[in-house]
Amino acid sequence: MITCEGLVKIYKSDELEVVALQGLNLHVSEGEMMAIIGNSGSGKSTLLNILGGLDRPSAGSVGVGPWDLLKISDEQLVSYKRDTVGFIWQNNARNLLPYLTALENVEMPMMFSSKLDRAYAKQLLEWVGLKDRMHNKLHQLSGGEQQRVAIAISLSNRPKLLLADEPTGSVDTRTSDLIMDIFRRLNRELGITIVIVTHDLSLASKVDRVVAIRDGLTSTEFIKRNPNLDDDFEAGASQGNVHEEYVVVDRVGRLQIPKAYLSALQITDKASMEFDGERIIISPPKSLEG
């Protein structure tokens, strides 16, 4: 569904250049529900904005389904955003209208694309557990309920890919669990591919795979040991038990070593590397030892 190879994004202002993505590789299969984690400034939102067609990449390749997002024309980008992708932000005020009802809010983007379907709009609000609140105005709903309206809106164009930037960032734990359960159902029952950006590690146990981004590169991946475990059981398991951790090795053999490991061993610009037939051992340069 998603393939990024050597993806680069450079933001240029008058004198400054910020390299937000520095050759990132990422593959997401169709029907997967995965999360991208990383510290502030690591490039998560930049990646999501590129995938959502809100921002253009600088170099590398990025494909979503049949679309090449590097070469896509402006006109094609409009239909990509309209037909393929749904977007949810942490701050949902961006796409909600406070003096309209929940139902009217869901119908609004349908009207813009001349595909008004009231029955589907109602079904979406039922899906997110707002059947009894659909005729309430937005400002009469709680933050968590508004976030669920935002999820319904993001599905109004029947997207194949759902992108969520910190979707549980401003809600309490109970609402956060509810939102993750909604995502899981959408993924299982409608087959929607879901990519969630977060810095909340506790969401990790709710998805099949977590990719960590560091300094604009994918660094580590956590893959569920047993994807068939049911979520209630997992809730009791610690994250370490749920996922297996892997370091990502790119096509030319590069990998990122966590800064904490490097500083613990006082490795700065060089290291010794040995291969003992089974393992690769990285240690401080021999000349620095003792």
Ligand SMILES: Nc1ncnc2c1ncn2[C@@H]1O[C@H](COP(=O)(O)OP(=O)(O)OP(=O)(O)O)[C@@H](O)[C@H]1O
């Ligand atoms: N429009 C922009 N112009 C210039 N620099 C930008 C722009 N957007 C992002 N950046 C820079 O690119 C880098 C990556 O930012 P990005 O927002 O993708 O990180 P993030 O991982 O999503 O962070 P956060 O969790 O704080 O949202 C940062 O150094 C940021 O300052």
